[in-house]
Amino acid sequence: MIGRRRLLAGVLAAAAAAPACRRPTTDARGRTVLRFWHSMGGRNRGVLLDVIARFHAAQDAVVVEPVYQGDYFETLAKLRTAVAAGAAPALSHVVAEVMPYLAAANTLEPLDALRDLDLVGALAQSGAFRGERPMLGVPFNRSTPIAYRNGELFEREGLRPPATWSDLRDAARALTRPGVRWGYEAPIAWWFWVALVAQAGADVWGSASAPTLGGEAGVRALRFWQELVHRDKAMRPPPGRDYDAWNATNQDFLAGRAACVWTSTAYLRYLEENAKFPVVAAPLPRDVRAGVPTGGTFFVVLRHAPDAEKAAAARFLRFVCEPENAAQLAERTGYLPITDGAVKRLSDSGFFAKHPNDVVAQKQLADVAPWPWEKELFRVERDIVDPLLEEAVLLDRDAGEVLARARAAAARPA
Amino acid sequence: MRARSPVHPWLMLGPSLLVWAAFIVAPLAATAVASTFAWDMLTPPAYVGGANYEALFATGELGRILARTLGFSVLVVAGAMALGLGLALLLERPGRVFAVARGAVFSAYVVSWVAVALLWVLLLDPDLGPIARLFRAVGLRPGFLTQPSSALPTLAAITVWKITGYAMIVFLAGLKSVPPSLYEAAALDGAGVFRRFLHVTWPSLRPTAAFVATTSLVVSFQAFDVVRITTQGGPARATTLFVYAIYEQIFLNLAVGRASALAVVYFVVLTLVAGLQLRAFRARGER
Numbered sequence: 001m002i003g004r005r006r007l008l009a010g011v012l013a014a015a016a017a018a019p020a021c022r023r024p025t026t027d028a029r030g031r032t033v034l035r036f037w038h039s040m041g042g043r044n045r046g047v048l049l050d051v052i053a054r055f056h057a058a059q060d061a062v063v064v065e066p067v068y069q070g071d072y073f074e075t076l077a078k079l080r081t082a083v084a085a086g087a088a089p090a091l092s093h094v095v096a097e098v099m100p101y102l103a104a105a106n107t108l109e110p111l112d113a114l115r116d117l118d119l120v121g122a123l124a125q126s127g128a129f130r131g132e133r134p135m136l137g138v139p140f141n142r143s144t145p146i147a148y149r150n151g152e153l154f155e156r157e158g159l160r161p162p163a164t165w166s167d168l169r170d171a172a173r174a175l176t177r178p179g180v181r182w183g184y185e186a187p188i189a190w191w192f193w194v195a196l197v198a199q200a201g202a203d204v205w206g207s208a209s210a211p212t213l214g215g216e217a218g219v220r221a222l223r224f225w226q227e228l229v230h231r232d233k234a235m236r237p238p239p240g241r242d243y244d245a246w247n248a249t250n251q252d253f254l255a256g257r258a259a260c261v262w263t264s265t266a267y268l269r270y271l272e273e274n275a276k277f278p279v280v281a282a283p284l285p286r287d288v289r290a291g292v293p294t295g296g297t298f299f300v301v302l303r304h305a306p307d308a309e310k311a312a313a314a315r316f317l318r319f320v321c322e323p324e325n326a327a328q329l330a331e332r333t334g335y336l337p338i339t340d341g342a343v344k345r346l347s348d349s350g351f352f353a354k355h356p357n358d359v360v361a362q363k364q365l366a367d368v369a370p371w372p373w374e375k376e377l378f379r380v381e382r383d384i385v386d387p388l389l390e391e392a393v394l395l396d397r398d399a400g401e402v403l404a405r406a407r408a409a410a411a412r413p414a
Numbered sequence: 415m416r417a418r419s420p421v422h423p424w425l426m427l428g429p430s431l432l433v434w435a436a437f438i439v440a441p442l443a444a445t446a447v448a449s450t451f452a453w454d455m456l457t458p459p460a461y462v463g464g465a466n467y468e469a470l471f472a473t474g475e476l477g478r479i480l481a482r483t484l485g486f487s488v489l490v491v492a493g494a495m496a497l498g499l500g501l502a503l504l505l506e507r508p509g510r511v512f513a514v515a516r517g518a519v520f521s522a523y524v525v526s527w528v529a530v531a532l533l534w535v536l537l538l539d540p541d542l543g544p545i546a547r548l549f550r551a552v553g554l555r556p557g558f559l560t561q562p563s564s565a566l567p568t569l570a571a572i573t574v575w576k577i578t579g580y581a582m583i584v585f586l587a588g589l590k591s592v593p594p595s596l597y598e599a600a601a602l603d604g605a606g607v608f609r610r611f612l613h614v615t616w617p618s619l620r621p622t623a624a625f626v627a628t629t630s631l632v633v634s635f636q637a638f639d640v641v642r643i644t645t646q647g648g649p650a651r652a653t654t655l656f657v658y659a660i661y662e663q664i665f666l667n668l669a670v671g672r673a674s675a676l677a678v679v680y681f682v683v684l685t686l687v688a689g690l691q692l693r694a695f696r697a698r699g700e701r
Contacts (some may be wrong), residue, residue, distance in 0.1 A: 105456035
């Protein structure tokens with residue numbers, strides 16, 4: 001069996017593994033070199049690089065080598081291949097939903113030595129997932145979905161922030177001008193659908209080992225979008241896949257082609273700074289209850305890395321979690337502050353009072369629906385549910401039949 | 415000619431056979447073996463026999479990918495041949511204007527696929543693209559790359575646009591090889607333009623047409639860059655062609671077994687199509 005694995009991995013791995021074997025752990029000045037693969041693009045990359053620059057200024061024992069590897073999913077694909085090849089960096093950051101899989105594959109280094117960090121409960125591993133287990137990730141750029149409204153249009157129409165699904169449908173219909181503007185837009189993606197499922201009163205996994213995909217609540221969530229797109233003609237399913245659709249949503253909002261959009265808190269500063277109208281954030285509406293998943297990523301340390309690099313990674317993570325640094329990451333991006341110290345700092349400095357949009361996601365943390373710690377969670381999300389959501393909404397397929405197909409696919413081996 | 419020793423032909427073929435075995439046969443065999451395992455590169459592989467193939471058939475995914483790819487191929491081959499031949503006939507004239515026109519048509523072929531795909535993404539953007547604006551001006555709102563029903567034909571049209579220049583050049587070369595005396599004889603017999611094309615040009619161009627059809631077919635089966643840049647296989651998987659589906663399974667889902675099963679089926683389909691084409695070629699030669 002091992003021979004076959006080597007045969008299959010050999011060709012893919014050889015080129016990457018060879019230089020990795022020769023890679024020194026220290027630089028010419030004797031500093032530990034910490035390779036860090038990240039996915040921070042655009043303006044947020046500058047914020048990350050500033051934190052790294054401050055880390056370098058604060059000490060002279062560790063030098064961080066950040067390498068941009070594409071969006072979350074591209075970075076993850078490269079990371080998984082690099083792990084198989086023994087060429088992965090010591091530090092990276094991954095979306096929350098893939099952590100159970102990476103843990104089951106025995107690729108993550110336990111970080112229990114960092115348990116003393118004052119992490120925000122709902123954003124830490126213990127709050128973002130159900131159940132207790134060794135700490136394997138430190139929150140980095142964490143977010144929730146929120147609603148962004150075009151303040152000018154809402155005021156002109158005399159509309160209040162939609163508090164329920166029914167309010168949202170009414171507002172979307174009222175704000176839609178065929179051929180000019182959609183009332184509502186959200187990427188047809190797992191994260192936003194999971195939010196709808198939580199609001200409809202269910203979880204995507206239930207308590208058993210197989211995914212329920214929310215049962216009847218999952219169907220209702222999907223039908224909600226179908227109604228808005230096909231019957232009300234008040235929602236635009238943005239073109240493109242993955243983050244192309246997210247970008248299209250942002251551009252439609254900024255250009256006034258969408259009056260209200262759902263997207264991540266990550267875009268808060270970007271949208272505020274680029275909109276020609278007041279951007280007003282609001283919590284997602286409720287159906288039978290309020291509910292949102294958390295998103296964004298966790299720092300992870302790769303188990304195979306040399307001990308010196310693991311220690312360097314722990315040192316860097318402690319630095320990132322210092323109140324000033326964690327506060328800056330949140331303040332300059334829109335991501336949630338990851339430590340209690342950072343929240344207090346932002347509160348004491350009057351930041352929250354001056355930026356009420358930033359308070360919205362803070363308050364939503366009370367309604368977080370934690371993820372199940374399931375090895376198959378990420379495969380079900382990416383391989384099965386995401387493509388079927390797009391098919392169901394764009395082609396107006398029977399929501400119950402589509403989700404039944406998804407459950408059947410989830411039961412098959414990968 | 416007889417070899418002095420039966421070993422000699424094998425000695426001559428040896429180096430080529432070794433390279434062929436190392437780079438073609440061995441990877442194919444490894445892929446076939448991998449297709450019987452469920453493996454993600456990180457956790458130990460599990461033998462699943464034909465389950466990967468079964469899953470592809472049971473979900474109907476394989477049939478859909480195959481139908482899409484063949485549909486795309488038909489559009490690309492027919493489009494590239496018709497346009498290539500039409501342009502060759504139109505532009506086979508002396509003079510600078512026609513030379514510039516021929517150069518302009520061929521220029522798309524030498525541009526990289528990524529640049530071509532990006533160009534068309536911008537042109538067809540449903541909100542900001544100039545083509546979409548033109549359609550909106552007359553009250554139409556076509557989805558082009560954003561509607562499941564129009565995405566595949568649009569992708570085929572982009573591919574045809576890119577490779578038509580090549581088809582045209584090959585047809586132009588074919589036209590040069592038709593003896594002028596045949597046209598003169600046909601004209602003396604009273605044949606008009608259409609009949610001259612039907613009875614002189616087209617029969618002479620048949621081998622050229624077969625070559626253009628084969629190369630266009632290969633291009634259409636290998637389509638990847640254009641899918642990756644323009645649609646990433648969407649919307650609603652409407653443009654998930656064979657090579658992109660394999661890429662998706664291996665590089666995005668790390669489903670080595672499923673990707674290998676797809677690659678094996680791809681190999682079988684290509685072998686069948688190539689076999690059919692070869693047979694058609696030979697049948698024509700024998701006539």
